[in-house]
Amino acid sequence: MALIKSQPATLLEVMEHHIQFTENGIAVFDAEDRFIFHNQAFDCIFGLDASAMEGWTQDDWLTWMYVHRGGVNIEWDSLESWLAYVHSVSRSKPFRRFETDLMDGRWLLVSEQTYPSGHLVLHFADITLQKKTEMELKEAIAKIEHIAQTDELTNLPNRRHILSRFHEELLRAARYKHEFCFGILDIDHFKLVNDKYGHPAGDEVLRHFSKFLRDHLRSQDIVGRVGGEEFAILFPETKLDDALLVLSRINETLRKERLGQIAPDFSYSFSGGLVSSEPDLMEDCTLLMAKADKALYQAKNGGRNRVLRYQDDSLISIP
Ligand SMILES: Nc1nc2c(ncn2[C@@H]2O[C@H](COP(=O)(O)OP(=O)(O)OP(=O)(O)O)[C@@H](O)[C@H]2O)c(=O)[nH]1
Structure with missing residues (x-):
């Protein structure tokens, strides 16, 4: 994990500071899918204890969510099928974006960027408010359509x-x-x-x-x-x-x-x-x-x- 200075002075330090303390979750994996970085927001979003994640791979994180019924709302009925699904889509393109809901009802927009070096960056933005508005709008449109018909x-x-x-x-x-x-x-x-x-x-x-x-x-x-x-x-x-x-x-x-x-x-x-x-x-x-x-x-x-x-x-x- 990168060591962050409390008072960033250079551009690189400012960026490091931003990545560590932004409200958006960020996780970086190496070519073997081992965590090489995860910021404070990532730990907070998924309710993770950073000190217990030493040496974790992406599969360890996915398994933790499945077993603890925490983080992502997983609709697969076995851990194997959930992992098989993630393996089939992860790194399938240089850039992927999808929405997912969490067990506590929040919604995330997830962006996945894969680099030629094999590094993979996951970025998580909380879109709960936007999703709520979108759902309310859909309901209102359905209601208006029903009334009109x-x-x-x-x-x-x-x-x-x-x-x-x-x-x-x-x-x-x-x-x-x-x-x-x-x-x-x-x-x-x-x-x-x-x-x-x-x-x-x-x-x-x-x-x-x-x-x-x-x-x-x-x-x-x-x-x-x-x-x-x-x-x-x-x-x-x-x-x-x-x-x-x-x-x-x-x-x-x-x-x-x-x-x-x-x-x-x-x-x-x-x-x-x-x-x-x-x-x-x-x-x-x-x-x-x-x-x-x-x-x-x-x-x-x-x-x-x-x-x-x-x-x-x-x-x-x-x-
Ligand atoms: N209660 C009620 N009456 C309505 C409604 N819409 C139309 N009407 C009435 O339906 C009646 C239709 O009358 P008419 O067109 O003369 O037809 P009818 O008495 O059924 O005679 P025939 O069709 O020739 O057998 C009118 O008195 C309208 O006021 C409604 O929503 N509710």
Whole structure:
């Protein structure tokens, strides 16, 4: 270990002083990976007793951390695999940089420089604050994204999100020549629910319908709220007949549901319009939505409580 004068006079002494007392950890190894220098900050970061490290190699330090569960947060389940990993990456390039977390939650930016002489220098900078800010920022962005894509009342994807998924699905279906279906569902006589039982009861019905759809659709089907009492469903890689069967089953099951919290024996129904994409046609979201809307309009006009499919300009009903 270098002997440091308390009052550095020359440039070399100033640099020695700096390296010894900087807040960043520094360790230098020879070509055989033996410690030839480690500063005060290095000992402090890893909770090491410098006097007990005489003759240590890098492996002794790594083993000490693994055995004492101190320093680096090691996620390997055996010392051998952890050492094998470090050996595979250490000295693999003249300069490497990586981030690592410590057992006490701090984060370090580690720079490793290997010299042609075989000397290796490790430099450790505490980036805990920066990492914390980065994580908080990531969380905040995820939260904002969720808010921007989610309908507050029902917690389903909102119109903007469902349209963007619709667009993605359309491109995917065209690329892989898959069929997919798009449906628009609308609760029947919803205005009457609000008028008779009040707006909060209407909200309760919207939440119920959202959960009901989510519970009765496959996990890969995407359902969202696109307007007041209007919902959209994307059925990826689904044939029109299959999507019709699903909606028919949902329609029947909903008929048996009773929402006692609104009124004894309260029940409601929905109407729907369904359309399938033709992979060979360059259709766009607007056109498909218009077709589904047209089928929905016909379902409403035909007496409600039914789903109609739009196909070759003919409308075929399911009960
Ligand atoms: N409670 C509640 N009501 C809403 C919400 N958004 C829209 N509405 C109401 O939904 C009702 C929709 O009424 P209409 O478009 O006439 O449709 P409807 O009464 O369902 O009739 P049909 O669709 O023809 O069967 C309106 O009264 C809106 O005020 C909401 O978030 N909560």
